[in-house]
Amino acid sequence: MTAWLLDPGVLHLNHGSFGATPAAVLEAQQGIRERIELNPTRFFLEGEYQERLDQARRAVAHFVGADEAGLVFVTNATAGVNAVFRSLEPSLEPGDEILVTDHEYNACTNAAIVSASRAGAVVTTAAVPFPLEHEREVVDAVVAAVTERTRILLIDAVTSATGLVLPVAELVARLEPDVRVLVDAAHAPGMIDFDVSRLGASYVTANCHKWMCSAKGAAFLWVRPDRRDDVYPAVISHGYNGGWPSEGGHLHAQFDWTGTHDPSAWLTVPDALTTVEAMHPDGWPGVRNVIRERCLQGRERLVEALSIESPAPGDMIGAIASVPLPPADNSGSAIFDPLMGALRDRHGIEVPVFTWPAPPERVLRISAHLYNQQGDYDRLAEALVAELGT
Structure with missing residues (x-):
């Protein structure tokens, strides 16, 4: 991650919220x-x-x-x-x-x-x-x-x-x-x-x-x-x-x-x-292809861990993807689920968990960029299993 200033002690799977600047x-x-x-x-x-x-x-x-x-x-x-x-x-x-x-x-x-x-x-x-x-x-x-x-x-x-x-x-x-x-x-x-x-x-x-x-x-x-x-x-x-x-x-x-x-x-x-164009030999088309493939692979890893079907066809996915989570009482948060804090504080993973469309339903959304690797989503899947007991 030398091209980025992201904290190496945190697994960043939330490019979608605020981006990351080289x-x-x-x-x-x-x-x-x-x-x-x-x-x-x-x-x-x-x-x-x-x-x-x-x-x-x-x-x-x-x-x-x-x-x-x-x-x-x-x-x-x-x-x-x-x-x-x-x-x-x-x-x-x-x-x-x-x-x-x-x-x-x-x-x-x-x-x-x-x-x-x-x-x-x-x-x-x-x-x-x-x-x-x-x-x-x-x-x-x-x-x-x-x-x-x-x-x-x-x-x-x-x-x-x-x-x-x-x-x-x-x-x-x-x-x-x-x-x-x-x-x-x-x-x-x-x-x-x-x-x-x-x-x-x-x-x-x-x-x-x-x-x-x-x-x-x-x-x-x-x-x-x-x-x-x-x-x-x-x-x-x-x-x-x-x-x-x-x-x-x-x-x-x-x-x-x-x-x-x-x-x-x-x-x-x-x-x-x-700067980003130079990060892939095929320029921006190459960047888009890589981050989409990483996102799809990450989603499949989560779907497998949660024992659910893919919630949307692959051609409707770019570099962010959401998966439904088991319902939970989210009365303490109108937007973000407490699971988001647990993943950050106990596992060092920054990833959003949204209350959507309304409590008790919720989704977890992953992002993929060039600084992400397949192992990042394996780690998230393991953390989810630990937190949800699935």
Whole structure:
């Protein structure tokens, strides 16, 4: 793990929650910070910030198949979701519906609830089964929940708690343009082959600090050309009335400067892309193949240890995968199960155990990245057997 700063005394099987940043990327980030502090006025006001930001944007746009004019940086995918919902509030009418699934990330569902309440709209939920046998179960569940009042669908590219790669492109083809689709792709870039423009969705937001392995606080929002003029950041700043920055189109003017902050995570995303690419002789395709295979192998080891069937087909798995656990009384925690603490404190394993979809049901989710090996999942399986008595 010399390329990473992860504690060697802990088995890290939770890349999916916060990512892990290679040491070389953190060094590049510190170099940017030092460059800023040499003369902050010059850096931000005399063009260097914008030039470096445009370079980073270009690299990300190329990586995810997006056009630069439609791509802006945000701090995380949740911020991207909030920006879209806040921008849509004026167009929503009482009784309109925002559709989510019961696999959606809690923070983003909350953003939908708040925006809906401001407009007198409602949030409806499509119940997607898990375990499941085929991705068409996802399509059928979502399409069945669409009504004549559905205005926007918020859908994960890869679900958080359940670790499923969803058939987003098929849903977009079925629903757009009558129903706008906002893709919460927090986990997708770097984990799966992901092309923003080919999806056809109205909006796509994703993290760079998860599977792209950038420093924390880097994400992007992409907006389809016909939707761009009506999208604004949650924080309104100088660009709203044509102030600085005033070039680069509507989205860039609104999002590129929303006040003073540390932009180093954004500016070093290209360093993350090249650093991880160099970790495999086949570059990023090789990285994606390796981490997916490790994840699938890890899931099979857990399925065997728990004496259960695989809860989802292999073609719906990227580099995170969840398995159901025996039900337990989780009344002391609304999200995380006490088993998570036991695995960390007694076995030195960092892996999330979620209460899902509601107590007493729960799932354990593994992640795989290049610093993980097959033996990691053997160790987890043995710890689970010890804790659960299976």
